Amino acid sequence: MHDSAFHVLFLGEDRAWTRVSQCLVDAPRLNLKIHRAQSLNELFLVLAGGAWHAAALDLHAWNYQGLHYVDKLRGEYPAFPILALYFASANDLGLKARNSGASRCLPLETLTAEAIHSALLSCFSERKSQSHLRKAPVTPLSYGITDASSSASTNTQVISHALNNLLCVISANADILSEQLGASGPGVRSLSEIKKAAKSASDLMRLLK
Secondary structure, eight states: OOSSOEEEEEEOOHHHHHHHHHHHHHOTTSOEEEEEESSHHHHHHHHHHSOOOEEEEETTHHHHHHHHHHHHHHHHOTTSOEEEEEOTTSTTHHHHHHHHTOSEEEEGGGOOHHHHHHHHHHHHHHHOOSTTSOOSOOOGGGTTOOOTTSOHHHHHHHHHHHHHHHHHHHHHHHHHHHHHHOSSOTTHHHHHHHHHHHHHHHHHHHHHO
16 A cells, blocks of 8 residues: 555635645655546545545535535445545534545645545545445436436536546546556556547537537
């Protein structure tokens, strides 16, 4: 675990993301890769489709919806490491996150890549094995999506949403494979074609909207 990279999904607003990004810049040699999800739906879809070690949630995001997201994620992944990121000036927010199921709470004011890495190592040392960190595939499309049987228009929206999330899964996993293959691996060309195809499909989806 010390020699392999930790892959973490982040969900939150720009203020917290800027802080997280700066931490990675300050410690480029640390085996820590963080990918940003744009919504709770995307986070669930990407989690179900790839090998991730943890999720980092901004508790302040969208008027403290991040705290609600901790509870949602814990309900679907009972043993998955969840890092709650918060500003210590918000009284009791860290405690509320722990009560909601966060594995570790990290203040953004003093956040470092080393602190994130240490928190992940601590989570994994408690569990000894990754075999039970994932549960059966979830069906995250139920979050925030209207009844698909109500009209043809709603059906189209559901299909569009599912396809967009599928493209997010492909792109996110392509990025992970790219990091593992390096610049001259035997599968680099194939991976490049996958990325091009995903981008073309994404562009087409935007044109069809």
